[in-house]
Amino acid sequence: MAASVQGGRTGNLPAEANSFIGRRAELAVIAGLLGTERLVTLTGPGGVGKSRLALRAAHAARVGLPGGAWLVELSELRNPDLLTNAVAQATRLAEQTLRPLLQAVCEHLEGAPVLLVLDTCEHVLDECARVVQELLANVPQLRVLTTSRQPLGVPGEQLLTVAPLPLGERDDAVALFAARATATVPSFALTDANRAHVAAVCARLDGIPLALELAAVRLRGFPSDRLLEGLGSRFDLLVSPARPRPARHQTLRTAIGWSHELCTPLERLLWARLSVFAGGWDVEAAEFVCHGGPLDAEEILALLASLTEKSIVARDGQESPVRYRMLDTVRSFGAEWLTGLGEQEAVRRRHRDYFRWIARQGETEWLGPGQRMWAERLSAEHANLRLAVDECLTAPEPETALELTGSLWYFWFACGFTEEGRAYLERALRRAPKEGGPEHTLAVWAHRLVTVVPDDLEAAESVSAAYVWLAEERHLPVPALPLTGASLAVRGESARSAVLYGSVGQAPAGHGGAEFFQLLTLALQAYLLAGQAAFERCAAVAERLRAECAERGELWMRAWGDFFVALSGIGLGRAEEAVRHARAALAAKWRVHDRLGAAAVADLLVAAQAARGEDELAARLLGVSRRLWYAAGLPQLGRPDRTVFHREYERRLRASLGDARFSEVAGDGRALDPEAAIALALGGALDASDP
Template sequence: MGSDVFPDELRAAGVTPRELEIFWLVGDRLHNQEIADALNVSERTVESHVSALLRKLGGPDRQAAPNRRILVEAAERLRALRDAAALPKPISSFVGRGREIDDLHRLVRENRLLTLTGPAGAGKTRLALRLANAVTALPPAVLVDFARVPPGQSVEREFADALGLVAGDGEGGGSRARIRAALAKGRHWLLADNCEHVADGAAALLADLLATTRGLHVLATSHGPLRVAGEVVYEVPPLPVPEEGDDPAAVLSAASARLFADRAAAVSPGFEVTSDNARHVAVICRRLDGLPLAIELAAARTRAFSAAELRTRLDDRFAVLTDGPHGSPARHRTLEEALDWSYELLSGEERLLFERCSVFPSAFDYDTATRILGYPPLSAATLVQVFPRLLDRSLISRRRRDETTEYWLLDSVRQFAHRRLQASGTADVAREQHARHHLGQGVAALTDLCGRDQAAALRWFGHHWADLRAGMQWALQQPETKVAWEFLAGIGTGWEVLGARGELFDWLGTLLDEHPFPQGSLGVRAAITCAFLLDYQDTERARRFAEQAYERAGNSSARDRALALLAVGWTARAAAVEQGSEFEVLERAVSLFERLGDDWHRALALFCLGLSAPDTSAALTRLADAADLFERLHNPVKRSNCLFHMANLAIEDRVRLDEAATWLAEAGRLAGTSGNEHERLHTELALARLDQAREDHTAAGPRFARLLSEFRQIGDLRCAARCLHGLGGAVASAGDHGPARRHLAEALEIAVGLGDRNVLVTSLLLLADADHAAGRSDRAAILLGAAENLAPRSPASPEPPLRAVLRERLGPAGFATALATGRSTPLTALPSL
């Protein structure tokens, strides 16, 4: 402690600045002559000041102390207290928090008690220390760290020690009186850190001190508010997280990624965020919710793992995120210890509710939590009292969405809570409560989904898809499949509105591989659902399920029979069966739905009739009728889908292209406002095909490439093949016939697996064009023969240009032989595969 620092205890005793200088030198055990030489004064002057110090510091009666040893001991004590109370100096860089620092600068100037709250590991202490070192409008901050105080113990000794006060004769009113006296004069700023486990005692003392002093300001950190009059609470959020991407600059624009990179470089010199690892770093930061402690612990593991390897190990994060740096508080040495610190402060009811909240994989509202979690030994009345306490401890996060408050657990917090729930042996009950509620709500939303309030239903499904995913995970683990089928078949044809999702096919695969269909009407609807969904991936298998549903529906309700007819017609239009066979079936379905008053399925059948029409003009008329009916039903998603197919037909025949652009503009608008991702992708695919039809291959090629990945991800193989068609055409337009053929061969391979006659024919014809352009006329003629075998050419129709060119190139006999070979060769044995 230097001569320019004047402890309040010495100032209160009347010590002068010159006496203060001599006091510190006496504390250094210098003799009077040595002090005189150091200060360039006479020895007699030093003796006079030492006598004054002994008199002033001799005790309550201010009688002279017996010797100068008391001055030495006082100097040592004040130096020790100074060192203990001094703000720790950070040894690593401070990353981010610019907005928070600006907010807090203003708040500490305007308020006497400011409390920083947030979950364990959010960086509250680090932020408070940064602020305390940066603020110049207040006196230097004195740190009062309660981490050393056992829960429930008095906090007054820690206050007294931090202020450099003699402990006195106990922890009662005497200590508090001395603390008040020390803070009564002048201005003081205290940093009261880690208040959560002694919150009651800290709050009581701070309330008293703030009420009885005028110059005291306090910056506190705690998991939740201290609830002191005049307190301003500032919730410290996790660090912002980056979007997933391969651009290092974009990833590093988020503070969480910069923190990861900084700490990783500290333990692995040379570590950088590059285009190779940027996406992995972004995912790590996102999965750790931007929680600074978790990110620092993860970054430390880059000594052992690459970012890609570390990303895959976060499912077991409590085993990976350990071994924090020496010098850190014990509770921050591992992620689990940090969270356990908060958990141990909870009551029994609080722990039980906290553990049950872990069944929510994403945001939830209070009413839903009450319905799902309020079962014995907790009740709805108990939740009203306990839930806010978990909020106050920052174990549950919250945000406002319009007039609704949403709650969620940070992913690390949720995993911690779920481990405790599993250890208690009650996880299965909580998961079942959550699963049955959400799967049932999904089926109940079907009416709105198909027209009454489609926008609200789509928002619900989008918001709760993570809950539905968790519900299906539970349902698929049960010995009986009824709950899983009740959900999938309960939505049924409604999946046409929701759109394909890759997980749907995974769920169907699990159910179909290991379990038979349920009996009765549920089994009929399960087969119908399989027919509609698998039509995106395996049209022949989808057709078999439709026929199975039709056979089962003989003794079922009229509605089930109509749905089975629709499924048969729906799958026949794409399967490689006799063309036109679906018309009668679909017409019967339309009539049945009309008699049943089921306009939604009548519109769906009309839509399918449009796709099955024999010529473009008739198809566009039918699809336009279906689109108008869907509009009257307030079903923008299916109207968008009708417009997409209308545009596709126009593009394929190179007719009415300007109208196609208008249809796609409306389709895109409807898909955007409804939030349906599948329909948005459909619209973009058609726009890319429109660009290609207008010979703008430069714009079309990159769009096809991006869409190919997205359609594969959601499991729509039919549209993935269409993207490959587009890519092949774009590459071929630049003269790159080899890459073009590879794209088209892959499209044909998908089409063979898909079994869609239309996609197969298109793939074969495009591939034949590519082979001819590459000089392989013989192979082109074989592919043309395979296409004509699937879609026989009418003798009355004009001969396609490719056919005439190939006949001239190969000669009539050679051409006829190649055609016959293509017609008789199995698709899987064609020269393209």
């Protein structure tokens, strides 16, 4: 075979310029695919390392290929008609012939298993697809490995999306940066003292290998502690002073700009407008926020698909509705273009208004069968909600911030973000006049609601007055709300709280906050009865709460009903019933992303399992409970030296199991990740159905 051996070696693969870091899983996948498939394409955004990964995979595959492994670099090729010439030249086809050149290349590659690597196909995509299809049809033992920012679209093509490097302090992104930094500045060393800072630099650059290598080079002139600060203008900072890398990789701006040049004008416009999203978005959000001018809403789905094919946008999982995201580096490039277009203010305002509408829709539908959907949707949109709130807080009209932060009361209160919600509400209220319309009333009400959970419960005693204002604005019946009594009860003043509690019959009718407080009234009554050890009455009220919630398809408040039924079961010596209801409460809390509530229910499960005599399981769940408090973002509540509950049950279980065994099983529980911890606590599959 003419192409088999040249200059004493098989193929034309260049030597690797420096050490190869990570990608073991990807290399294994590529090796497997090349063993069974004939065309493999590595896709991904610019600078993610497709070319280097393909070269490494080709070096590994060459050992078993008598016909060799041949690299065809296409980045400098501007005329698609010369693609076949580039393949002929790279594979050392020296024959001059009057036959069609592609036919000659096919014959040149015949005879033994051979690998052809076509690197950087996206700008000559159609011709690459044609040539590859012809080669595969006529060279039976040929394997083709391509790199491209979008698929070739050839039948039988197998795709592998190359992601950025993992970002943990001991993961590949940090290892790559450290290796390149040491090569650049020999005095550099990765230590425990600078590891977190290096990890922050890597995270700021999305773990993109090109960006990490360019950043490492900058250590020649930048102190490492200032590098992160300089990355705010990353496209200007990350410029390579060396020339060996391809022109498209000389700077990060050029690498991303290469993708930009491959886009149509409408794709570029959509890319720029999508840069206002934080975290991700779905099609509905993109259509609302990004339409306008030459870009019709009806075109956005097709343009999103095209940007996804070109590795500018990525699908975020397979869930429905489909969500999309961009790397922060790609987003920053689009944001620069949006500013250049003079559209930044208008598009950010549409983003803000869309999420104001989402917040209002969620409030309307929260107490119903869509509650889990809304919890998941708002959790997915958390970063966008924060951005919208921040935008409202800079708007000249203070009412927009009051309305948005107030409308999200159910998200702050029920989904585990009370501290964040309180901080936002305080900022909104500081900007607003002391007295005002319904937006001000709503924000005051929401702010005082979220103070029920944190330690400063005295502020909660004015919730009743705030709700009176809100009810008057919304023309609802005005109840005597029980939060003053709840505040007193939590401080241990049970007798006084019972006097101030008020009647359940005074609960308001209506929707939104009014309906929520109707249920909250029952939950607080159960709470107060439990505090007075009136467990039969507590269970009866809690069952009524569960029934009221079941009618609405509501999960979050119903979980508190299960909680109090379980608590009453422990008090009445019905441990099996307590475990069933506690598990139902935990499943529901986890489904609606209430991590704080899940941690509290996990504590109850410790007591329930201990009451059953399952001391080892109770000890393991005590470790799980501490793990969940950390997951809730309140580690101090899960520390054994801070929590009376934990101290008491640790003492009991240590006495029962012995110090060594207790420490072992509690440590096992604490070591679990949150999902595994929940699975252990539930004793099986996640299920929020009736016990």
